Every structure is written in C-alpha cells, then in structure tokens.
Amino acid sequence: MAHRPVAEVTAATPSAGTTDEIRRPSALVLGGGLAGIAASARLAEAGWRVTLMEARSTLGGRVFSFRDPRTGRVLDNGQHVIVGACSSLLGFLDTIGARHLWHLQPRLNVAVYDRRQRLGRLYGVGAPVPVHLLPAFLSYPHLTWLDKLKAVRCLVSIMLTRRDRPELEDVTFYDWLLARGQTHRLVSNLWNVLVEGTLNDNIRDVSASMGLMIVQDGLLARSNSANVGYPNAPLMDALINPARAYLDKLGVTVMTGIPVRCVNAGPDGAVQSITVGDGTTMRADAYVSAVPFWTLPNVLPEHFAASTTLHALSRLQTSPIVNIHLRYDRPVMEGDFCYFLDSPLQWVFNSTRIYGHDSDGTTQALSISVSAAWDYVDLPRSDLTRAIADEMLRVFPKARNAALLEAVVVKQPNATFRCTPGANRFRPGPHTESPNLFLAGEWTNTGWPSTMESAVISGYNAADAAMSSIRAASVTEDQRVGPMG
Numbered sequence: 001m002a003h004r005p006v007a008e009v010t011a012a013t014p015s016a017g018t019t020d021e022i023r024r025p026s027a028l029v030l031g032g033g034l035a036g037i038a039a040s041a042r043l044a045e046a047g048w049r050v051t052l053m054e055a056r057s058t059l060g061g062r063v064f065s066f067r068d069p070r071t072g073r074v075l076d077n078g079q080h081v082i083v084g085a086c087s088s089l090l091g092f093l094d095t096i097g098a099r100h101l102w103h104l105q106p107r108l109n110v111a112v113y114d115r116r117q118r119l120g121r122l123y124g125v126g127a128p129v130p131v132h133l134l135p136a137f138l139s140y141p142h143l144t145w146l147d148k149l150k151a152v153r154c155l156v157s158i159m160l161t162r163r164d165r166p167e168l169e170d171v172t173f174y175d176w177l178l179a180r181g182q183t184h185r186l187v188s189n190l191w192n193v194l195v196e197g198t199l200n201d202n203i204r205d206v207s208a209s210m211g212l213m214i215v216q217d218g219l220l221a222r223s224n225s226a227n228v229g230y231p232n233a234p235l236m237d238a239l240i241n242p243a244r245a246y247l248d249k250l251g252v253t254v255m256t257g258i259p260v261r262c263v264n265a266g267p268d269g270a271v272q273s274i275t276v277g278d279g280t281t282m283r284a285d286a287y288v289s290a291v292p293f294w295t296l297p298n299v300l301p302e303h304f305a306a307s308t309t310l311h312a313l314s315r316l317q318t319s320p321i322v323n324i325h326l327r328y329d330r331p332v333m334e335g336d337f338c339y340f341l342d343s344p345l346q347w348v349f350n351s352t353r354i355y356g357h358d359s360d361g362t363t364q365a366l367s368i369s370v371s372a373a374w375d376y377v378d379l380p381r382s383d384l385t386r387a388i389a390d391e392m393l394r395v396f397p398k399a400r401n402a403a404l405l406e407a408v409v410v411k412q413p414n415a416t417f418r419c420t421p422g423a424n425r426f427r428p429g430p431h432t433e434s435p436n437l438f439l440a441g442e443w444t445n446t447g448w449p450s451t452m453e454s455a456v457i458s459g460y461n462a463a464d465a466a467m468s469s470i471r472a473a474s475v476t477e478d479q480r481v482g483p484m485g
C-alpha cells in the first residue's frame with residue numbers, strides 16, 4: 001500500500017505554509033550517523049523538507065572524535081580506513097567538499113611484518129587485474145612457494161565463484177578456503193590480513209559470501225579497489241563537520257540532543273508521528289529510521305517489533321574494536337601504517353605522520369586498532385596498555401629507547417555487526433511493513449559489511465525508497481481525484 005503524502009509540515013518547520021512548501025514532501029530522519037546524514041542529504045537534494053533527529057549532542061554516530069580530558073588530545077573513537085572500492089563514500093566526500101581531507105593511496109601498498117620482523121608487502125603494480133598483484137604474491141616472504149601456487153589457484157577460483165549462491169551464506173570463509181587447499185599458514189598470513197580488519201571478525205567466524213565479497217570487490221574488482229585510505233585529520237574535522245555544513249546548506253533542520261522515544265502508527269500500519277524525548281510529537285510524509293539495529297525495536301510500536309523483518313534483527317550480533325592511542329617522546333615507527341602477523345597489535349597507524357605533523361618536533365603519536373577485540377574489551381585499561389606497550393617494545397626496536405608519554409584506550413564494544421554465516425539473511429532492505437517507514441543503517445542489506453560505505457549506501461537506498469513510494473502514492477492519488485481535481 002502506498003502512503004498518501006500529507007500537507008502537514010514537520011514540527012521543525014512550523015511556519016511553513018506557502019503553496020510551494022505544502023507541495024514539497026517532508027521527511028523525519030531518525031539517527032544522525034552517516035546513514036541518517038546520507039539519507040537526509042539525498043532527500044534534501046531532491047527538494048524534500050527534512051528534519052534530522054539525533055539523540056546525542058553531535059552528529060556522526062560511530063564515526064567521532066573527542067578531546068581526551070587527561071591529555072588534551074583530540075582522538076578518534078577508532079582508526080577509520082577506507083579502500084578505493086568505497087565509491088559511494090568517496091562520492092559523498094566529494095559532494096560535501098571533504099575529499100581533500102582523506103588520503104587514498106595511488107596504488108595498494110601494505111607493509112606486513114611477521115614475528116621475526118621480516119617485512120613483506122602487499123602491493124599493486126600498473127597492470128590489469130589480477131596480474132597487478134602477481135609481483136606482490138611472488139615476493140611475499142610470509143608464504144612458501146607451494147603456498148603461493150595454492151593462493152594463485154584459489155584467487156582464480158574466487159574470481160570464478162558466484163557469491164550469491166545461497167549455500168555460501170551457510171559456510172565459513174575459513175572452511176571454504178580449506179576446501180580449496182589453503183593451508184593454515186596461508187589463511188593466517190594472507191587471507192586473514194584481508195578479512196580480519198575489514199569484517200572485524202575472525203576469519204573462522206565469517207560467512208564465505210562476505211569473505212568472497214571482500215576479495216572480489218575489495219581486492220579484485222579494479223586495480224585500484226584495494227588502495228587504502230584514511231583521514232588526514234580527526235574524524236569530526238575530516239567527515240562529520242563538513243557533512244553537517246552540507247546539510248545546513250541544503251536547508252536540513254538538524255536537531256541534536258533529541259532522542260526519538262517512539263514511532264506512532266495507525267491501524268493500517270502507516271506511521272502517523274513520532275514522539276521525542278520531551279513528549280513533543282512530530283509529523284511528516286515519510287520516516288527514515290537510521291538508528292542501530294539493536295535500538296530499533298525500542299522505538300517501534302509493538303506490532304512492528306514483532307514483524308518478520310524486525311524479528312530477524314534479534315539474530316544479528318556485534319563485535320568489538322579497541323583502539324589504543326600511544327604517544328612516545330621520540331619517533332619509533334616509520335611509514336604510515338603496517339600490519340603485524342601473529343600479534344595482538346594487528347594494525348598500527350602513525351597518526352603523527354598521516355596528520356602531516358612530522359615536522360612539529362620529536363614526539364610521535366600512534367594509533368593501534370585491534371579488531372575482533374573480545375580478548376581485550378573487558379580488560380582493565382591499565383592491563384591492556386601494559387600488554388600493548390610490551391608488544392610495542394618487541395616489534396619496534398626504537399621503542400626500547402623511548403619513553404611512553406601517554407596511552408588512551410578507547411573501547412567500542414558494539415563497533416560493527418558480525419558477518420557470521422546466515423547474517424545476510426537477517427539484514428532487511430529499506431522497505432518495511434509500513435508504507436511510509438524506511439530503514440537505513442549500515443546493517444541493512446547493502447551487500448557491504450559494517451562500514452561507512454555501507455552506511456552511505458543504506459542512507460541513499462532508504463531515501464530512494466521513500467521518494468519512489470511517495471511518488472507512487474501521489475500518482476495513485478492524482479488518478480483517483482482525476483485531472484480536474
């Protein structure tokens with residue numbers, strides 16, 4: 001059933017009343033993370049009157065930076081990384097004028113160290129896919145020649161596999177790889193390097209379909225797909241503040257510090273209004289929810305929460321990320337970032353260097369991003385810092401002569417949803433059982449794992465669904481009323 005647009009204005013634009021404004025459809029977007037921001041932008045670009053409601057005092061959701069009270073430093077909640085395949089996010093950065101605040105490698109180049117400090121590089125050369133990776137494969141020291149042969153055969157197999165086959169959603173990527181002759185060394189020294197950070201999970205626990213997605217779309221789709229990128233400034237400066245400025249320019253009404261308490265629907269399932277924290281009721285033609293999946297059932301009416309789509313959400317799980325921000329009294333690391341095999345550190349980013357602060361003196365700030373951090377998320381911060389600092393001494397010889405000046409631990413227990421076998425089946429599209437309620441959020445069915453790219457795609461999908469539903473409703477209404485009205 002298509003919902004008929006109402007002439008009512010949202011509470012955020014109470015003075016609107018001209019004929020032009022009455023004809024413009026209105027939307028309330030719930031949740032100001034990247035998904036809600038992207039949905040608001042797309043609707044406003046199409047001429048809708050949009051109000052974006054965010055519970056917290058700032059936009060950004062899981063993408064944020066903050067000033068640490070103890071050290072005075074502005075730190076990210078976690079190192080955010082992109083790849084060349086994130087075309088929607090890159091396009092969004094262009095749109096909001098923030099592309100220059102992000103570095104994207106002109107060619108893939110990732111330094112990978114093993115426990116003996118041997119350096120290997122995963123890099124691309126100027127050649128067609130997949131030949132562009134061949135030199136890296138051949139020179140990679142963390143595999144035997146037999147492993148390399150097996151890896152190349154497996155890459156061909158991955159290229160030939162259709163990952164939308166239902167059975168690939170039911171097996172783990174790990175089992176799928178073992179069935180193709182991959183050894184444990186190959187899994188940990190090659191495939192896991194690609195999967196662990198991008199899916200924020202152990203390769204033994206992710207579905208083959210999502211593991212294949214990472215390799216097919218993230219590595220092999222184009223020769224620049226896997227080029228690594230990251231912000232050159234804290235996340236608020238590099239993404240959220242420019243996005244906010246863009247929404248302001250579009251005329252979106254942004255309300256922060258306003259939690260949505262409940263969504264009110266009529267007997268036909270159409271949403272009639274939302275009630276916010278102070279009890280105010282607000283109305284619009286369409287409602288886009290962009291809150292996390294674990295919050296959604298709390299704001300929806302009971303009969304929605306019991307619906308098939310939303311019932312499935314209770315099957316989705318999350319995994320944690322722990323970020324440790326360290327500052328030494330002298331440089332201990334060279335290069336922008338690197339990965340350590342068989343080490344709790346995983347990815348280490350040279351924040352001083354990637355923020356372009358190399359010339360500012362002697363100290364060096366590093367950001368260590370630990371994915372699938374179940375072993376660390378419940379540890380006391382002091383124990384965690386000690387464990388990480390000790391490991392730093394082992395892998396960075398220069399750290400042995402350096403003083404650790406600061407250590408800030410940021411724990412994000414629900415950083416991402418898990419791409420475990422079957423999880424894709426629990427991810428709904430933008431439509432719901434209600435004709436005027438649409439879903440966004442990186443956890444919706446975008447085909448991507450829990451990433452900023454997925455959040456932006458989901459916001460666009462929800463906005464497009466809202467626009468086509470309301471357009472269809474207008475056409476139906478015009479036909480019913482007739483050409484003379």
Ligand SMILES: Cc1cc2nc3c(=O)[nH]c(=O)nc-3n(C[C@H](O)[C@H](O)[C@H](O)COP(=O)(O)OP(=O)(O)OC[C@H]3O[C@@H](n4cnc5c(N)ncnc54)[C@H](O)[C@@H]3O)c2cc1C
Binds near residue numbers: 062080415
């Ligand atoms: C530490 C960490 C590291 C990460 N690293 C990467 C990375 O390297 N690369 C990458 O691409 N992605 C990364 N991610 C994932 C990425 O940040 C998320 O996938 C993305 O930001 C999710 O966006 P979203 O808008 O869907 O959800 P969210 O960001 O969770 O936004 C939901 C918003 O809804 C609001 N809300 C909730 N309830 C209500 C309510 N009742 N009323 C109003 N508002 C409400 C919340 O406050 C929040 O702002 C990382 C995440 C974390 C935590």
